[in-house]
Amino acid sequence: MSKLKSIPKFRNEDEEREFWANNDSSEYINWKESKPAFFSKLKPTTKTISLRIPEYLLEELRMIANKRDIPYQSLIKVFLKERIDKELNQIA
Numbered sequence: 001m002s003k004l005k006s007i008p009k010f011r012n013e014d015e016e017r018e019f020w021a022n023n024d025s026s027e028y029i030n031w032k033e034s035k036p037a038f039f040s041k042l043k044p045t046t047k048t049i050s051l052r053i054p055e056y057l058l059e060e061l062r063m064i065a066n067k068r069d070i071p072y073q074s075l076i077k078v079f080l081k082e083r084i085d086k087e088l089n090q091i092a
Contacts, residue, residue: 004028 007028010016025031058072065072 004030 005028010019061075062072065075068075
């Protein structure tokens, strides 16, 4: 295998993102020697949205969340994720 190129130093994430979007990583990294990495403490980026739902639906969500002892916003995310996964599996 030919000698790998040195990965440049980046001033910020945008510069790094641009670099990897335009360069082949196999010229810089020997992927055959790579090992899996786990970043269990990373939190996904979130975006705040405004969602209008009927009051009765919100009350039902709060009731279910209370029974599960979790915040109702977390319950909404769980329900959305489950449904999205189901829909995506039907498409595939």
